[in-house]
Amino acid sequence: MKIPVLKTLLCCAILGLGGCASSQVDPSQYSGFLKDYSRLKPAESATGAPVMRWIDPDLKPGQYTRIYIEPSQFYPKPQPTAVISAQTLQSITRYFDTALRRELGKDLTLAQGPGPDTLVVRPAITAVSTSTEGLKPYEVIPIALVAAAVNTAAGGRDQNVEIATEAAxxxxxxxxxxxxxxxxxxxxxxxxxxxxLALEDVKPVLDGWATDMRMSFEKLRAAK
Structure with missing residues (x-):
């Protein structure tokens, strides 16, 4: 089974939210979390993963010295299933918050709320599928955690797990x-x-997204 703070932070990290992305998210899979999808264009993250992104051409990265990370959320609100429990859902958002603070806190001052010279990160986990073919628009539950429901004659078949994010x-x-x-x-x-499904099954993706944000910011800072 087969399985790019600030312009680069925004370019790669948001932009680069790392992990093992299998392909770009199709517009039909957008959740509605972001206010405007019309400006998104295909691009690559800092680690070479395909993303859809938009960056304000008037962005001035140097004016931001602090970062406030809003608590991550599932959007739309998910419903637990036999495979994905409410406890697992909670642990995923908590861990994502921890990973973002851990990585971005290495280069930017973490703020307790919005304020002067502060960049706000608003992350969400979105979309879902129950097919080995990959993400499909909200087939079962409205979150991007996937457990394929296909079995083989020989018994249980490996189940794909995919996770998607939208961030502003x-x-x-x-x-x-x-x-x-x-x-x-x-x-x-x-x-x-x-x-x-357990937190450990998606931890590498969450860690990758957070690390990619930090790497993107460091690249931007080094270029200045």
């Missing part, structure tokens, strides 16, 4: 959107369609 970066003073991104990645396959 805003100026804290004006609330102006500076950048947006949509992307997805692949988690650890589940043994079969009865196997419970």
């Amino acid at each position: 970066f805003l100026d804290a003073d004006s609330n102006r959107v500076l950048a947006q991104v949509v992307r997805k990645g692949a988690g650890k396959p589940l043994e079969n369609d009865k196997t419970q």
Whole structure:
């Protein structure tokens, strides 16, 4: 089974939200979390993963010295299933928040809320499918955690796990959107369609997204 703060932070990280993305998110899979999808264009993240993104051409990265990371959320609100429990859903958003603070806090001052010279990160986890073919628009539950429901005659077949994100970066003073991104990645396959999804199955993707944000910011800072 097979499974790019600020312009680069926004370019790659949001933009680069890393992990093992299998392909670009199709417009039919957009969740509605972002206010305007019309400006998104195909691009590559810092790690070479395909993303859909937009960056304000008037963005001035140097004016931001602090970053406020809003609590990540599922959008739309998910419903637990036999494979994806409410506890797992909660652990995923909590861990994503921790990973973002851990990585971005290495280069930017973490703010407790919006304020002067502050960049706001607004992340969400979105979309879902129950097919081995990949993400499909909201087939079962409205989140990007996927457990394929296909079995073989020999028994349970490995179940694909995919996770997608949509994120916006805003100026804290004006609330102006500076950048947006949509992307997805692949988690650890589940043994079969009865196997419970666990945080460990998607941790590498969440870590990759957060690390990619930091790497993108560092590249931008080094170029200045």
